Amino acid sequence: MKNNIIYIVVVLLLAVGTSCTKDWLEIPEEGLIPQENFYKTNEDNIQGLAAVYDMMQVLNAQDWSSLHHIKTILSDEARAGGNDEGDQPEYHEFDDYAITPLNTKIKDIWERLYYAVYRANVVIANVGEASNSDAVKAEAYALRAYLYFELVNLFDEVPLVLTELLPSEYYMEASTVEAIYAQIEADLKMAIAGLPSKADQESWRVADGFANALMGKVLIFQEKYTEAIPYLEAVSGYGLYSDYADVLKIPSEYGTESMFEIGYVNTEGWNWGNYNIWGDGRAQENNIHWILCGPREGFYNSYDTALVDGSDKKLGIVLPVFQGWGAMPPTKKMYDEFDGLDPRRDLTVMYEDDLNMPAYNVSLRARLKKDDGTLENFPTGGFQHEGQGVLRLKYGTWKSEGGQADSDEPGLNMGTNLRVMRYAEVLLLLSEAYVQANRAGDAIPLIESLRDRAGYTAPVTSVDMDVIEYEKVAELSYEGHRFYDMIRWGKGAEMSREGATFTDKYSKLPIPQAELDANPNLMQNKYWR
Amino acid sequence: MKNSYQVKCCTQQVHTQINASANWLKKMGLTLFLLLSLVSTLMAQTSEVTGTITNTHGEQLPGVNIIIKGTTQGTVTTIDGEYRINVASTDVLVVSFIGYTSQEVAVGDQTTINVTLEEETLGMDEVVVVGYGVQKKSLVTGAISGIEAEELENNSWTNAESALQGRTPGVVIVPQSGSPGAGMNMKIRGSGTNGDSNPLYIVDGIRMSDIKDISPTDIASIEVLKDGASAAIYGAEGGNGVVMITTKTGVAGEGKVTYDFSYGVQSVGNLPSLLNSAEYNQYQSERVDGDGNAIVPNTSEHDTDWLNEIFTTAPMQSHNLSFSGGTEKSKYFTSLSYVAQDGIVGGDESKYERFTARINADHKVKNWLKVGVNATYARSNRKVLNEDDEFGGLISSALLLDPYTPTTLAPDKLNDFMTKVLADGNTLRMDGSGDYYAISENVRGEMINPLLQMDLATEEIATDRIVGAITMEIDLTKDLKFTSRPGVDVKVANTTSWTPKYYYSNERNNSTLATNDNYDLFYQWQWENFINYNKTFGAHSVSGVLGMSSQMSVDKFVTTNTSDMPREGKEYAQHAYTSGTTGLIDGNRFENKLVSYFGRASYDYKNKYMVQATLRNDITSTSNVPSEGIGGIFPSVSAGWTFSEEDFFPEGFISLGKLRASWGQNGSIKSITSQARNEGQFLYSSSITTSGLRYPNSSGGFITAAEPGRTVNPNLTWETSVQSNIGLDLRMLDGSLSFTADYFSKETKDLLMFGQPPAISGTYASMINAGDVKNSGIELGLGYKDYSGEFKYSINANFASLKNEVTKLNVTAPRLNGSDIGTGSWVGATAFEVGEPIWYFRGYKTNGIDPNTGDPIFVDADGNNTSDPVDADRTNIGSPHPTYMYGLSAVLEYKGFDFNFLMQGQGGNQAVYGWMRTDRLTGNLHKRFYDDRWTADNTNASMPSANGDSRMYASDLMVQDADFLRIKQIQLGYNIPQTWAETVKISSARVYVSLDDYFTFTKYEGMDPEAGSDQFNRQGIDRGVYPTPRKFMFGLSVSF
Structure with a gap:
């Protein structure tokens, strides 16, 4: 009897012991796909690309941190508002020109810009086998160029991350503004070569016209007006939406004027019972x-x-x-x-x-x-x-x-939708390049076309920078362009407002303190040093 | 004629039921109750014998078994060690008690038989429960604190954790909130982890994720394994210490029925002082906003004390009925309990109810096989209010709302704002008497009328839980015992809520009736198999354990929401009745596995020299750490020397003296697994996720987006703690006076948290091993008891000190930021930094108030005064961790009266006024910011002006010492005399009145110095915490 019992015991112990092999403990990652099995099909590639757009959706809509909002308050277009000075105090810091590197909204937009860069880098590094890979890669280059254009204008010298970083590579130094612009131009050349025309592209995605237009804009920001002209002239397949009243409303979305817009929808059925403002860090498809x-x-x-x-x-x-x-x-x-x-x-x-x-x-x-x-x-x-x-x-x-x-x-x-770039801006960029390249006469029909669309009958007899500036206000105010324009035109001081005097350092935002803390090789930019 | 249960019949029924319904523990428990209530056959005996059982110190021993040899009939001694039994003159009585040598006495013609029992071993010995076995207390070499059975009696606790409060040095228990049914956070020997700090709970050998559902009246004893060596047998589960709970069992002899009842009235103690209407008006009129514009307050005829409005007295009650008994072969204990507690905020809107049933039974099936079952079923219902939240929590709203606003307004007396809101077609809610809940014209934002919020509260959590195990013990040889124990812990929680229509402000309103459900199924099984060996060779004793354990848990939840209920009301809050959109469906599943091999070897020589070693190998599943690192080995060694046994040691004053030393290593896998609910699993992997990722595709639909889930961390591993302990035990004055001292040093390495890599790394951080934290301290316990006279008393005091320091940070950042307060008003209010306590309060230091400006004088990093401090000047301005804690308990008995006293205190820690939303300028504030503030007429002030530099709200002005001394219990009880008891045929009855948590002495002027939280990096931040209620209790306990 006793022997039998001992036998049973040993068997029991062994049975449990051996069944608990490593296989039993290797639990598959439910809901996750190993990276090496992804970016294999056309659908994979587009899903990877959609993640870049999705992060830009966050960039302008989430957690009370919006790049579009920040740029608008920084300029003289709007104040911070809200209930009082205590309502979103960190938005008031922009309005009051009282920013510190601790401002978490700056941290948020810095983070989301780089998060979007990372998603573009992952696409660029990993797509390959599928038939749409070249076009998808070109699109990722265009988006990365756009993101660095925002980064360099917001923060001046920043780290130029072009690959997926290993933890050992996290402590990057900032690159010079020249190097960043050179990379943006290189990326845009790849994009122009690989992107389809607007007619051949899904409308939520950018086409070759955007890459050309952004190249023109980037060159104008570097005051390379003559070089910019051919790129801007090469933008084709776009036009002006007929009714200015609806140019920023749902009816005109992804239409003829759309160069690049970030999508939001009003069909999700949110109410206070089901809406989560924080959205687990992602936009809930509307723009709060x-x-x-x-x-x-x-x-x-x-x-x-x-x-x-x-x-x-x-x-x-x-x-x-x-x-x-x-x-x-x-x-x-x-x-x-x-x-x-x-x-x-x-x-x-x-x-x-x-x-x-x-x-x-x-x-x-x-x-x-x-x-x-x-x-x-x-x-x-x-x-x-x-x-x-x-x-x-x-x-x-x-x-x-x-x-x-x-x-x-x-x-x-x-x-x-947030219109990041619409065709009207291309016409104004080209007009500005013509004026600066002493071809102001070529700008007249462009300005006329904008005024005609709006029904503004004031005749355009000549175009100079004053006209360009007026037209930018009239056509594009509150669309996130004025702050950069005033800075590059040297008119920052004109943005001073009640209780807040513009000083040169407000030409840029400080690199967030958390980023400086986390990266010992990164220096604060020269405006905020 | 005496009543006694016919025990044999009962236990056979028990046994049959075990076999028939092993899978239906709950059902079995209920069936048992029926059986036990029905079966009570009376049996006649021939003559009566009485007597008293004492030990060699002359102390009467309660609970001693007295059995008639060869039968199952017997009785148990009363609290005074007395017994009565009917016997025949030919019978032999067997007198037995754990820890003592049994004696047999022939009855003959004696009518009084007094027996003195000898302790089985040297000294006053008891047995303590350790992992996978028991150990004689005299041989313990680690640091183990126990709560004895007598300390567990006579209490009105609703939760098991409370039993440890104030009684065990080095154990800190902080309620997550004072609301009914809220959990408790237990920390043993300091904050050594960043995740779940709670210890491993082992209840009758079964792991439990928490002990909320254990009825405190079912507990027989609690041991806390504090040092690394004692806990090392639990390896990767033991890093936070181990709490071993043993529930009651029956004793052979006469069956026993016990009924306990308590009823109490709860109320709130200290409350903060806020500004009244006149003061509020004055303060606001001194203010300007950030643009320099004066804030011109209106005036108001109202003067509402919001705190007074929300607090109420609330009843609580408990009932507990238990049956126990047994024979030499079979024992059972079974109980039913019910607890109901209303909240001091919200009354029955924050009610907690719990019903539990338990069955503990064992039976010697063969002379080599014993089978036992321990099982409990619990059902709880909890109504939850939104608290501990500075963004519109109920209590924080009451703190911030202006006194101008009345609680309600009659429909013909509405203010302008309410009139407009109503005219716009919004829903304003009325109270029971037809008045509208008032909306403040000054303070809205996330804040809301707290009475309205109570009216809107609909969240309820219903939990069903079954925990149980079958234990099979096989005697292989005389010295070798095999134990196999499969067990389960199953919990189903259903959280329901619905959203009534209301309008308070454009931030707080709802126009759609929606209903929400969350189902959460937690299932865990474990199976442990181990062999115990015990052998004595002359003066040498050896013992050992060798075993293995495997366990698995699955946690699956589903959350749903639909809108457009047909009408308001809970009865319409079902998805089947809604007509609108489906808003939210979410869910996930988490899985954990653990396989462990363990062994322990102990040796002692003449009970004088003791050594012990343990080794455990744990292998966890890849859901927690990468495949390469799933295994871990945890060793420990310990030794003891009972120097009082040495020949050279003089006899006399000191009867027992022992030195102990131990070293052990533990892990904390829980620091990873506890993150799953918020962060998911595989927290090291960069695999592709599509979770929640979609983007509008311009044709009305969405495209799924895909991206790496987080940055990769192939080196993730669990936390490891290494702990050394030195201890001294002394027994003096024949054991009346006892003293215990321990020094420990515990270092937790590779503390886990989410990394804060530079954002250029590109995506969500993986979990990292961020750094090391060291806790060290001393623990002292001193007790004196004298039970010899008619006046019996015992006094126990304990003290512990604690030093907490971060010793290493594995990332290059100078510090990691923890919790924020408000919207940007205090970013990084807590931080993790080398040389500082974990998650200390990091802010600006001030040095008085500038008499010229009314701004605080800040202190910069060099210690100089400055008016313009920068981030780098922020420093340690407080810590939530007490540096010392103490407790004192006393029990006094005289004749039938008894008096119980317990107090608990701590100090050296601070708390922060986290509810003061300084970004809501018109919010009310604490009176300490008003009374001695700077004004043009009061320039020599201790507080800044109403327009003080806003950095004051991230400074030490918001921090206060949170030392406190709390009188946990003052209880007076009366046991009815034995003679009375006999006439009503009961064995004992006690009534008591008690003041529980009634008096708290503290300098902290916020809500509660125990400003706890369920989140680790925000301890000590008082975001409008639900204070611990004080209670006036009445109780009754009867057994027969």
Whole structure:
């Protein structure tokens, strides 16, 4: 009996012991694909490429850190706004020119730009076998060039990462601005050679025209105007969207004017029950920053009862934009930059003393009347911190751009795409190159085409840099271009605003402190040293 | 005539049930209760014998078994060591008690039989539970603290961890929150890990991921294996120490029925002082915003004390019914318990209820085979409020909301804002009396009227859990015993919530009725097989364990959300009734495996010289670490010398003196596995993921995106801790006075956390082995007891010191940042840096207030005053880790009365006002920032002006010492006299009143000096923590 028991015991122990071999402990990585098995098919390659776009979607929409937002507040187009100075204090640091390298929004955009670079590098290094590999690689080069263009303009000298880094390679030094631009140009040459035309490309992806246009822009930023002209002239297959009022709205997305845009959608059905602002670090396909910038609560939902005309008659008009959280209120200065006859003004910003709403076919003077009968200064009143009486309609919180289903929280579903580059900018870049290359006459038809599209009848008799500058405001304000332009034109000081004086170091952002801490070989850039 | 259960009948039923329903532990438990309630056959005996059982020190021994030889009939001595039994004159009584030599006494014509039992071994010996076996306390060479059974009685705890609070030196238990049902974080000997710091819990040999579902009344004893050598038998699981819990078993003899009841009223103790309406008005009027514009406050007729509004008194109660008994061959213990506790915030909106059932039974099937089962089923329901969150948590909202705002407003008295919001067609909610919950005109953002938030609270967590194991013990030879123990821990948790319609602000509103469900199934099995060997050769004793263990766990969860419920109300919160969009479906599955081989060898010579060595080899699964590094070997050695046994040692004052020394190495695989829920598994791999990655494809759909999941780390390994311990045990005055001292030094190497590589590395960081942390300290225990007279008492005191320091950082960054406070107002409020305590508070140091400006005078890195400090000037301004802790307990008994006292304290740590959202300028604030603030008329001030430099909110002005002394218990009990008890046919009954956690003495003026958190790198940051309630308890305990 005893012997049997011992036998059983030994068998039991061995049975358990031997069944627990290494095979049992090797658990497959559920849901993950080993890198060596990926980037083999056309579909793999496009999925890898989509990750680059996806990270740029994050770059402009996520966690209250948006590159587009930062560039706009840094310029003289808008203030930080929100509820008060304590609402998103780090956005106020840009507005107040009181930035420190600890600002986590700077850290966020730095990180996301490099995260996107990495995803492009992974595609470039790994695609090969599939038939679309050359075209996909060319596209990754174009995106990487764009990312470094942003990095060099934001941070000046930065590390030039072109491969997947091993931990031993993390401590890179910064490259010179010249070397970065040289790499951007090299990447763009690869992109131009390999990218299909717009007609042959899926519309959410960039085509050869973008690569040519970006090359032109990069050269203009280096003041190589003559060299830029042929690249900009080579952009073909694009045109101007017919209706300026919708040029930044859903109807024109990926249309004839689209060179490169970052996609957002209003169809995800978010409400406060299911929406996660933090999104586990990724955008939830809408752009939360659009609603962040809607006019702040207060009177905006009461327009139909509060709008009165000169004789105190209630107008019963519902404002086409809905309320948000009051960030990025536009400056009166930008409103004043416009020629009052330029229809683009009233499609860009409205001012309280001249409340035109052409979108609703109304042009009248109106005021808000509070319940107690007093007149309220429109967006400065009540809750619009740093408001200057101006309401932005460009990239506004248009109801048509938000969630449409009954169960949607409209503002949590803002789907307006961010136009990184549209054909109008190419025409303005080319115009600028012509002016600088003493061929100003060649720019006249380009400017005319923009004004004609908008219905602005002021004749164009000559083009100089003043005209270019006006046209950039009229056509492209609030689209993330003005800050870089003012810096390269040496007009940074003009961006000073109440309580904040521009100094030279605000030409660039400081490299985030966390990055300097984590990389002993990286020096702060010369502006912030 | 006496009542007694016919035990044999019962246990046979038990046994049958075990065989029939082994898979249905829960069902079996319930069936047993029925059987036990039904079966009570009366049996007559011939004559009565009484007596008292004592030990050689004259102390009466409770719980001694007295069995009539050759039968299963018997009884157990009372708390005073007395017994009564009906016997025939031909019977022989067998008197036995663990740790003592059994005696047999022939009855004859005696009517009184008093027996003095001799201890089995030298000294006052007890047995302690160690891993895979038991050990005589006199032979222990490591550092093991025990909680004895008597300390576990007479308490009103709802959770098992509380038993250790204040009683075991070096063990710190911090509630994650004071809300009912919240978990506890236990730290043994300091903060040696960055992940889950909780020890390994072994309950009756079964691993449990937590002990929330163990009824405290089921616990017989707790041992804490603190030093590396004691815990090394658990290898990669033992790095945080091991807590061994043994639940009650039956004793042979007369069956016993016990019923315990307690009822208590909870209330809040100290609360912070905030500004009232007049003060708020004054403070705000002194302020300007960041653009230099004056903030002109309105005035208000209201003066709301929000904290007063949210706190309430709340009831709690518990019932526990247990049955136990047995024979020489079979023993059983089974219990039912129910606990219900309302919250002091939210009342029954933060209620916790738990029902548990337990069955412990064993039977000697053959003379060489014993089979036992330990199983428990628990069901808990918890309603959860949003707390510990400066972004709109309920308590932080109450702290920040302005006193101008009333709690509710009648429909005809709404303020302007509410009128407009209502006119816009938003939903404002009403309280029960038809008034609207008021919306502040000054403070919104994420903040919300806390009474409205309570009204909106719908989250409930229902958990079902079964934990159990079958233990088979086979005596192979006289000295060799084989044990095989398969066991499971299964937990199903269902979290439900739905979102009512409401409007508070544009940040806090909801216009869609949506319902959410989360199902979480955790399943773990383990199977352990080991052989124990024990042999004595003359003066030499050897013992050993050799075994292997394998275990596996799977955690799978699914989260769902749909919207557009047909109506408001829980009854409509089902996906089947919603008509809108499907918002969210998420889920994952995590798997862990571990195979271990272990051995232990012990040797002692005449109980005088002891040595012990252990070795464990653990092999984990590749879900945790890369394939190359899945194995680990953990050795330990220890030795002891009982110098009082030496011939040269003088007899007298010191009866026992022992020196102990140990060294051991442990791992902490938990520091990786505990990350799975938030971060997933394979935290070292750069494989391609598509999780959550998609991008609009311009034709209305999406394209899936794919990218490497994280940066690769092929060298990831688990944390390893190496610990040395030296200890001294003394027993003096015939064992009445005991003293224990230990010094330990514990270094945790390769601490795990997510790396903070430069962002140019390009993607999410892998987990890295970031650095080393050292904890060292002394632990002292002193006890005195005197049970000899009519006045019996015992006093125990303990003290521990602790030094925590990061000794190495494996990355080039000067420090790693932990938690932030607010939106950018204090980035990197905690940090991990060489030479500092782990996750210390890093901020600006101040040196008074500048009388000219009202700004704080900051101190730069060189120690000079500055008005413009930079990041590099930030330094250590506090630590959440106590440097010393102490406890004192006393038990006094006189006649039927008893008095229990327990206090616990700690010091040397600080807490941060993390709820003060200084980025919300109009938020209310703590009165300490008001009372002696700088104004033009008060330039010699201790606090900055209302417009002080905003860096003050990342400075030591936000930090306060969080030393505290808490009177855990003052309890007065009364045992009814034996004579009364007999007339009502019960063996004992006790009633008590108790003040639990009632008095807390602290200089900290925030919510609770124990500002704990469920996240490791934000300990000590008071984000509006739910304070530990104080309780007035009444209790009753009856057994028969």
